[in-house]
Amino acid sequence: MNVFRFAGDMTHLFSVLVLLLKIYATKSCSGISLKTQELYALVFLTRYLDLLTDFISLYNTVMKLVFISSSLAIVWCMRAHPVVRRTYDKDQDTFRHYTLVAGSLVLALLFHDRFTIREVCWAFSIYLEAVAILPQLVLLQRSRNVDNLTGQYVFFLGAYRAFYILNWIYRYFTEQHFSRWIPWIAGLVQTGLYADFFYYYYLSWKNNVKLQLPA
């Protein structure tokens, strides 16, 4: 475990905590895309299939449980919680996220390390995670003013994969035959998708104005 990997995991965990705080504290999920949350739940469920079979470390197992349970809890909250569900911008969150699932599945069937259930699911989860933020970014562009917690949530979510890329670079130079081209490419695409968000997030921070993404 290197410092970049740990920083990435902590940033990812923090983004989940910020989202939970926003929903719990404001009892509202306005500005949050349910579709992105559903995609993340699918990402974790298909990536952590080895949760019950391979024990790598307590940290690894605990973090997997945290990510799976928090993503499912958020989806449940947005769908079924009597108060929160009414604040969901249903008519704004219209991204056809099934196309993202289908596309990732096709990619995983074409490009994987080994043609086994686990490896295809793992590749699927990597590809899906790269594009899972799209419904959320589209929703941000549509919702006029983005509240701070939502902006911070997306910011930390984007930053975590950037730390992972540094982690892969570090591992590439410190470990033999460490070649992970699937997460490499998907991670670059994923972080790239946040590029314009990071730019407008930086502007809103520098000019001390409300975050607003151009339509």
Add this chain to the structure above:
Amino acid sequence: LSAVTKHDEL
């Protein structure tokens, strides 16, 4: 690389 060490990341 064994499967486990390959999937040691989150």
